[in-house]
Amino acid sequence: MLQQKKRELHVAALEKGTAIDHIPPEQLFKVAYLLELEKLDTNTITIGNNFPSKKMGRKGMIKIADKFFEPDEISRIALVAPLVVLNEIEDFEVKRKYPVSLPDKLVGLVKCNNPKCITNNEPMTTHFDVIDKEKCTIKCCYCERKINKEDIIIK
Numbered sequence: 567m568l569q570q571k572k573r574e575l576h577v578a579a580l581e582k583g584t585a586i587d588h589i590p591p592e593q594l595f596k597v598a599y600l601l602e603l604e605k606l607d608t609n610t611i612t613i614g615n616n617f618p619s620k621k622m623g624r625k626g627m628i629k630i631a632d633k634f635f636e637p638d639e640i641s642r643i644a645l646v647a648p649l650v651v652l653n654e655i656e657d658f659e660v661k662r663k664y665p666v667s668l669p670d671k672l673v674g675l676v677k678c679n680n681p682k683c684i685t686n687n688e689p690m691t692t693h694f695d696v697i698d699k700e701k702c703t704i705k706c707c708y709c710e711r712k713i714n715k716e717d718i719i720i721k
């Protein structure tokens with residue numbers, strides 16, 4: 567009798583929706599928070615962390631049934647986990663697979679870390695230009711303060 571390796575899925579297959587893959591384990595719950603998953607009251611959501619990954623060593627994953635993301639939602643993910651891959655699934659098959667990427671502008675997502683910036687002293691929406699997508703460096707459109715990835719404060 568031949569012995570076959572039995573492969574098991576760590577997470578149930580998704581019929582229709584989005585699988586967010588290759589999330590750094592330390593960023594998994596921040597991604598869930600940024601996507602406001604707690605507000606999705608009719609979607610089945612599966613969150614898994616520390617799965618083995620050939621590419622990363624360990625990874626996190628989130629699967630959301632019957633949900634496809636808008637570009638502004640995706641830009642939130644790219645701020646904290648720029649190597650994430652989104653898989654759009656229909657009829658249990660990946661129909662579209664793509665990496666997240668930062669947009670050219672971030673509106674209302676990030677807090678300026680300059681205490682004298684007008685956005686910290688008046689009720690107004692923040693606006694940032696992304697000046698380096700690889701290093702995740704942004705610049706406030708009001709006070710022109712440059713902020714590096716490690717100093718970004720997400721609203």
